[in-house]
Amino acid sequence: MVTLKDIALHCGVSIASVSKAINHMPGVGQKTAQRIRETAKAFGYLPNAAAQSLRTNRSFTIGVLLLDENNQSLLNGFFAVMLEGFKIRMEEQGYDLMLLNRTVGKRTVTILEHCRYSNLDGVFVACIDFSDPELLELAASDVPLVSVDHAFKGHSCVYSDNEDGIYQAVMHAAAQGHSKIAFILGGKSGVTDKRLIGYKKALKELGIPERAEYIVQSCYRDVQRTFEATQKLLALDDRPTCILMPDDHAAHGGQLALRHAGLKVPDDISIIGFDGLEYFNYISPRLCTVSQDAGQIGQKSADLLINAIENKTGEMKPASVTIPVKLVKGETVAPIT
């Protein structure tokens, strides 16, 4: 391994000068700095991250906390795209990404402890369950953090416009003549609350009375529970003609239930998803869905987090950004005649 010392020896200067030259700090002559940088390049010098981190308390490493209800967030297409966007932006700025977990050596630690152990510069939080005590502990600490769809006190947040998404979905269904529009909710969360607000707002504007039996509970990405929820809706005396699913993946459960019941989509019943997963473009009939701009959410999160990190001492005020969603009409909502 090539160190500052090696270069110093070769150039006949002190380690200090080499450090200054390489970091473009003042205190070295133009010409010597030039010479030092050239030999550094020739030697293939690279700094040692551990030494830098130890000395500067900056690791240029970001912790990524992706937790969904099943601890399988990587399998979640929406999270994956988001992470990809986040990663791209972070790499541009020279940050590395580390997958956060709860282990240090043989021992189980909290998220915050792991952050301290690894001296992380910041954390990207994209979870479902924001009430996890460990998350609260993290948010209450001085570790810079940015989260998606849930604001922690004192921290920046990126929202996807969940309220507007469902609002648009309902409006679209209504424009096709639907008035019996049911809503299968994902798990209890701020996101779900927002969507419910959008749902109610749309109904109100449309003059459609809310019906409690049209709002049923499921879980995000849960095919089985959404299957059951759909069956519950189908068992109603006055069936809905359109169902809003918790998300695209869970919608598979809904589709299954409809198929079981002998109903064809969209001829017999209409459905709308949420997320805009890419592969649904290839499935017929194309799912009508609320497309979230996951890549944009990831990128914006990165921007905000970098901002928080680099103004850490300045106690900048946390920012909040909302990324618009877009209704993809697809083919699963048919006009009511």
Place this chain on the structure above:
Amino acid sequence: MVTLKDIALHCGVSIASVSKAINHMPGVGQKTAQRIRETAKAFGYLPNAAAQSLRTNRSFTIGVLLLDENNQSLLNGFFAVMLEGFKIRMEEQGYDLMLLNRTVGKRTVTILEHCRYSNLDGVFVACIDFSDPELLELAASDVPLVSVDHAFKGHSCVYSDNEDGIYQAVMHAAAQGHSKIAFILGGKSGVTDKRLIGYKKALKELGIPERAEYIVQSCYRDVQRTFEATQKLLALDDRPTCILMPDDHAAHGGQLALRHAGLKVPDDISIIGFDGLEYFNYISPRLCTVSQDAGQIGQKSADLLINAIENKTGEMKPASVTIPVKLVKGETVAPIT
């Protein structure tokens, strides 16, 4: 931050003793060690990863290199499951995962350089294109590494049984009476070669002559190219009755082409995928596919890598493991009458 020094001060012992006690090293009295460990726990002591890494040249961090042809490996369901399996096992052993990239600060570096910079203990390589010069550079270095579906000289490797997978697929098609079995290849790679061997072996055993026009080229996960490849097959005078797709996702392109041509699956034509992506369970007709045990591949990779790391000096011989695949019959292969 609580350091060894703080604990030493509190216990009235030296830093060295604290270090020994905490690491359960000999050279400390039972009782003092006990006392030290208790106060360490009370203080919430955690080691400093950077300091440990600097001192010991072990970071307990593994680099993850997921590169597919589009640099979007996180979106690849197969990779995601594999990574999940890998991650679980690595965490059990106290290793962190870092997403490898080619940036250090504002500079672009090679993969190997990044490994050195971060002092990574090992790298998990799951790519499509194993001929990347940077990969070769990495493999030629002393950085422990494990790869999937491609063996680097001197390194352990986990194979998914690609040859047997396609073999089984062809045999299954043949058992349904198919003899005109086409194969749409993924990009040039060892994996593709293996699959082709399985294909030819099966045909040979079945006494079905190979037909060059039944083997066409596409790319893994490439919907558009697989769409085109399928069209090419359909344009043949003597159409195949069954098509092996490069993988499940790419199969969407094939399905599209078939739909365009007015062909119904499996009534008019049969198809078989590869991977066994979970969500295909929810799509009708259920895709017949060769299911790879991605989770197992990830876990086994972790085991082999840990082994390589911990026997680094011992120059252990690289191991090679093959994980079996399983044919999922699904509903997209119909008997020929």
Place this chain on the structure above:
DNA sequence: TTGTATGCGTTATCAT
């Protein structure tokens, strides 16, 4: 058994 001292590679302070 215990403690002292050194060095890992870097940055930063303070002399020169």
Place this chain on the structure above:
DNA sequence: ATGATAACGCATACAA
């Protein structure tokens, strides 16, 4: 402009 030196937190060889 340049360099000697200390310190970051830890592990370890060695002395007591």
